[in-house]
Amino acid sequence: xxxxxxxxxxxxxxxxxxxxxxxxxxxxxxxxxxxxxxxxxxxxxxxxxxxxxxxxxxxxxxxxxxxxxxxxxxxxxxxxxxxxxxxxxxxxxxxxxxxxxxxxxxxxxxxxxxxxxxxxxxxxxxxxxxxxxxxxxxxxxxxxxxxxxxxxxxxxxxxxxxxxxxxxxxxxxxxxxxxxxxxxxxxxxxxxxxxxxxxxxxxxxxxxxxxxxxxxxxxxxxxxxxxxxxxxxxxxxxxxxxxxxxxxxxxxxxxxxxxxxxxxxxxxxxxxxxxxxxxxxxxxxxxxxxxxxxxxxxxxxxxxxxxxxxxxxxxxxxxxxxxxxxxxxxxxxxxxxxxxxxxxxxxxxxxxxxxxxxxxxxxxxxxxxxxxxxxxxxxxxxxxxxxxxxxxxxxxxxxxxxxxxxxxx
Ligand SMILES: [Zn+2]
Numbered sequence: 001x002x003x004x005x006x007x008x009x010x011x012x013x014x015x016x017x018x019x020x021x022x023x024x025x026x027x028x029x030x031x032x033x034x035x036x037x038x039x040x041x042x043x044x045x046x047x048x049x050x051x052x053x054x055x056x057x058x059x060x061x062x063x064x065x066x067x068x069x070x071x072x073x074x075x076x077x078x079x080x081x082x083x084x085x086x087x088x089x090x091x092x093x094x095x096x097x098x099x100x101x102x103x104x105x106x107x108x109x110x111x112x113x114x115x116x117x118x119x120x121x122x123x124x125x126x127x128x129x130x131x132x133x134x135x136x137x138x139x140x141x142x143x144x145x146x147x148x149x150x151x152x153x154x155x156x157x158x159x160x161x162x163x164x165x166x167x168x169x170x171x172x173x174x175x176x177x178x179x180x181x182x183x184x185x186x187x188x189x190x191x192x193x194x195x196x197x198x199x200x201x202x203x204x205x206x207x208x209x210x211x212x213x214x215x216x217x218x219x220x221x222x223x224x225x226x227x228x229x230x231x232x233x234x235x236x237x238x239x240x241x242x243x244x245x246x247x248x249x250x251x252x253x254x255x256x257x258x259x260x261x262x263x264x265x266x267x268x269x270x271x272x273x274x275x276x277x278x279x280x281x282x283x284x285x286x287x288x289x290x291x292x293x294x295x296x297x298x299x300x301x302x303x304x305x306x307x308x309x310x311x312x313x314x315x316x317x318x319x320x321x322x323x324x325x326x327x328x329x330x331x332x333x334x335x336x337x338x339x340x341x342x343x344x345x346x347x348x349x350x351x352x353x354x355x356x357x358x359x360x361x362x363x364x365x366x367x368x369x370x371x372x373x374x375x376x377x378x379x380x381x382x383x384x385x386x387x388x389x390x391x392x393x394x395x396x397x398x399x400x401x402x403x404x405x406x407x408x409x
Pocket of ligand 1: 237238239240241243294295296297298302
């Protein structure tokens, strides 16, 4: 496949590739091309993407702007055809219905995630039920911080689930865990209706949250990985592996130094004609195991685990690379009632582990000691560890939960 057609007139690639931009580029040439960083995407936006095609679309008003949901530092503006996300949803559905036969109507879906922005819309005030059904999909949350959900909020969402009866429930794992926690706390009954499948996406899924969710809804759960920039790319099969949804995307893996099998995920995607992404570094980390095979029916490439973001990498006393995935894998082995947690690196030689518990009760002292030992083992006693149970852990302004906190560094 000749790929120069997609990119030859795009200023950002003319500048980035120089003489490498020849008219016969194919996917095999991706290896030799430099990566596209978030800085490249944003520098002089949207002029860095302006082609005659995009100019025409702007003149004809067939475009929409979108902002990615990262932290303030790495938030990016995007430009794409109107209703582009609907195509992303359609593509996801065509994959999901293969693995979840009960999911027969794409629009029978409810979403529980940040209210700041749920990809297609933002809520500034409280819109009624009907107004929150967009392209047939119901958006449940209207509160910026899920910790602030009142008994009325929880009851409203339960009622709306019963009324809407979504075949597919798509949620941010932390939001859904907080939902179940508050449902229990306020003594609200679970919805009578149970969705046919649960899709977890939007951010890193801590295993403790998955445990909580599983204890409330025994339905098939699949995690999905995607980004606002390129849409959904991986879905989790019944064996727990993440298979590549390969239409119009291509992958490269950039090794992390001194961290075998962990890579930054680089994506090439022509799904958005206004912003064709070439070897775009998502800065998300994946764990690949070249020796393992998945026993499900999907023969496509798969990754074993998402390991968090490269900006959240920390180091042990002997400089070992520690990813968020490493931390979560260790913590999830412990028996305790933790819901959300945060590692606060804002202190000299001290690491504060902040956490909330599902029942708002303190952990037992041996459970606390286990957490301390686990963190000491990971960081090779680099830090003095302090554990603090919080009433709530606040989401970042983006609405997501940053687990690694180190503002001052
Ligand atoms: Zn599989």
